[in-house]
Amino acid sequence: MRDRPEMSDVSAFLAVARAGGFREAARTSSSSSSALSDAVRRLEARLGVRLLNRTTRAVVPTEAGRGLMERVSPAFGEIDAALEHVMSFRGRAAGTLRLNVPASASRLVLPAIVPRFLAAYPDIRLEVDTDESLIDVIAAGYDAGIRYDERLAQDMIAVPIGPRVQRFAFGAAPAYLDKHGRPEHPRDLLSHNCIRSRFAGRSVMAWEFERDGEEVIVEPQGQLVVQAGDGSELGIAAAVAGSGIMALFEDWLQPHFDSGALEPVLQPWWLGFPGPFLYYPGRRLQPAPLRAFIDFIKAHAAER
Incomplete structure (x- = not known):
């Protein structure tokens, strides 16, 4: 050369x-x-x-x-x-901010933040991609990502975003429960048709429960397994149609509980877990749109 x-x-x-x-x-x-x-x-x-x-x-x-x-x-x-x-x-927050988030954050966390953020920063263009996989979001060209604590990269800075406590809820159509019975203990699920989820390339997730210090993990069986995130709506539709018991974020299932399409199952046993985090590299000079978003969610958290 x-x-x-x-x-x-x-x-x-x-x-x-x-x-x-x-x-x-x-x-x-x-x-x-x-x-x-x-x-x-x-x-x-x-x-x-x-x-x-x-x-x-x-x-x-x-x-x-x-x-x-x-x-x-x-x-x-x-x-x-x-x-x-x-x-x-x-001197101003302008440009493009690219986020990589799971479907649960896109549905349950960002709707309460994004409209107000865009109104506050009209010169920022926000791109949000949903992804459940464990990718290197920075290497993939994103400014930041949203994940839960157990899936965060160790060399990243993490800032709480959204509700700080969430729960997994369980529900089924009333007609299904009338026909097959209502579980009273998590182990009763072993005799039910359960609609389960898994992340791409990973095993089907077990169901975890906790009540009064007693922790129970079960791996029920069922005819339908959906992909976590993108496949959740299919699982809900099957549950509403009477195909079995569904497990998902409480806030995701709550509209169906409110309408009566689904009935809560084993509610005293629902397990709470910490909410998600926005994570990003610890660079000295952060892009202005990312800095504005970090400041905004911190202020939003203070208001909450």
Whole structure:
């Protein structure tokens, strides 16, 4: 690979050529005339061609120097314009914020936050992708993600977002329970048709219960297994139709409890767990949209 010159040396050459001398260029830049002279000499040595003719009265570009100026000046102009555009973000929250979240957060956490956030920051464009897998969200091009404590990467900063305690709820259609009986203990589920979930590439999740210090884990059987997150609506529809007992976030099932389409099952045994976190890398300079979102959810949490 050809040994390329430093861009700072090219920039120094442009400054001197435009100013017509080293002292004149030094007055309009943060470099001294000697530093500019050294930079131009390095550039000429690297390229193997003289770029400036120096006399006691003036510094004039050679033919090669003029050709270099014509070719690189537009490019440096674009770079300067791009840097000015980026620096304009320092004083305002603008740009794109990309989040990777599970379906449960998209459905149960973000609706209470996103509309107010967008209203507060009209120059921010928010992109939200739902994903249940354990991906490296930063390597995948996201600014931050939302996950639960047991699935957080260890080298990330985590900030609470949404409700701090959630519960898994269990429900079935009243007609199903009238026909098959209402469980009184979690072990009674072993004789029921249960609609279960699993994350892609992982085993079917066991059901956990707790009451008065007694913890019970059961692995009931059933005809239907759905993918956690995206497949949850299918599981709910099957439960409403009388196919069995469904387990899901309490807030997700609550509208169906309120309507009577589903009846709570084993409610005293429902297990609570910590709510989700927004997580992101601990960079010193965070993108303005991410910084604004972090500040907003902290303020939102204080209001709650």
